[in-house]
Amino acid sequence: MDSPATDPALRRAIRRVGLLNLSYFGLEFAVALLIVSVSLFADSIDFLEDASVNFLILMALGWSARRRAKVGMLLALILLIPSIATLWTAWNKFHLPIAPDPLPLSITGAGALVVNLSCALMLTRYRRHSGSMMRAAFLSARNDALANIAIIVAGVFTAFYPSAWPDLIVGLGIAALNADAAREVWQAAREEHRAAA
Numbered sequence: 433m434d435s436p437a438t439d440p441a442l443r444r445a446i447r448r449v450g451l452l453n454l455s456y457f458g459l460e461f462a463v464a465l466l467i468v469s470v471s472l473f474a475d476s477i478d479f480l481e482d483a484s485v486n487f488l489i490l491m492a493l494g495w496s497a498r499r500r501a502k503v504g505m506l507l508a509l510i511l512l513i514p515s516i517a518t519l520w521t522a523w524n525k526f527h528l529p530i531a532p533d534p535l536p537l538s539i540t541g542a543g544a545l546v547v548n549l550s551c552a553l554m555l556t557r558y559r560r561h562s563g564s565m566m567r568a569a570f571l572s573a574r575n576d577a578l579a580n581i582a583i584i585v586a587g588v589f590t591a592f593y594p595s596a597w598p599d600l601i602v603g604l605g606i607a608a609l610n611a612d613a614a615r616e617v618w619q620a621a622r623e624e625h626r627a628a629a
Contacts, residue, residue: 443490445554449569450486453479456547463540469532470525470603471583474518475544475576478610481514482551482572489569498628504567504621511572511614515607522603529596537599538587545580548573567620571613579606 457479464472485507492503552573582605586598 442558443493445558446486446490446569449551449554449573450483450490452547452551453483453486456544457483460540460544463536467532467536468530469537469599470518470521471586471599471606472537472540473521474514474603474606475579475583477517478514478576478606481510482576485510485572486569497624501621501624501628504617504624508614508618508621511610511617515610518603518607522600525596525600531590531594531596532599534587534591537590538584541580541583541587545577545584548576548580552577567617571616575609575613579609
């Protein structure tokens, strides 16, 4: 069996996941700005963060366990970025609570769900490789799929009861999911660093 650094299937999976995340970031970010959606904004920033995480993992696969643990700690901090960006966007929307257009919200959320489920499936068999790094990539894809289901539900709810609140609540939920994933990855990376030392 190939090591994580030389396993071509693992490297291909990480590269594909990174490119998929980067591609969908652009689309979702544009729709989020167009319909003024906190949840889509949070999710789009999360796609950009996921792309960064996967490309960083790809670069660090061949490194020593100690250096990979340090990268895992960095990834935990990167996972917090979407949470902070979402809190800022939500704060601004509290002052101007306009309901986003429910149809683009749901359709864009459904597209994001397809992308994230594809990424999660590609990474499932590798989630125990390279410790905290692959755990970060897998948790990001899994959490994003859960967030996308919530975005679709928010869109359907908003179609029947026009309000900014479902979008805001889902956006804040995505921020909480990312913060929890960051905590989990940080703990795993700290344990790896202690073991390597």
